[in-house]
Amino acid sequence: GENVEQHPSTLSVQEGDSAVIKCTYSDSASNYFPWYKQELGKGPQLIIDIRSNVGEKKDQRIAVTLNKTAKHFSLHITETQPEDSAVYFCAATDSNYQLIWGAGTKLIIKP
């Protein structure tokens, strides 16, 4: 079955710098890759997603890139701000439309 690995588990960056979180997946038939942000005491919230027919997608300071050949996708946050501090989860659907979640990355923005 599908396996999604997420790295790093914790990422600390200086405010204003960029942050990159990477995920790898195993099922070559995967075609949907969402990223969710979970703030303390809240449920996860979708911030961006990408489908397998697209290589990159941007939304203001957030971008996601997908490399189908290598089976990995990444979240890029530029000009990080204190409100970006949260846990970020990647996920991927497999050939049975099951959504498999990564273990999460705790992003810390240092002032």
Place this chain on the structure above:
Amino acid sequence: DAGVIQSPRHEVTEMGQEVTLRCKPISGHNSLFWYRQTMMRGLELLIYFNNNVPIDDSGMPEDRFSAKMPNASFSTLKIQPSEPRDSAVYFCASSYGGRLNALENIQYFGAGTRLSVL
């Protein structure tokens, strides 16, 4: 819209007691998901419904767990009897879309119920 509403926000109970968690999905959404989140196991999908019908309950840990969705605006997750290892944050999420690819639609999560079983 008020979003997905879960109750209670916190629940503390003793081992062996019955626990019922409640969820009101976003109006108009036709899929509902129950998740469990722990430090050890991360975010786990327990069960999901589409048009009030359970589609996949393979994530339900054991027979002590049951879920119902009697109508489009309400769902419950019940644990009977509860055990300390059930302590976790339980999330409900809802989305709109087809049955087959329900998990490929944007999911809107509630704030969760933090369950502590002593």
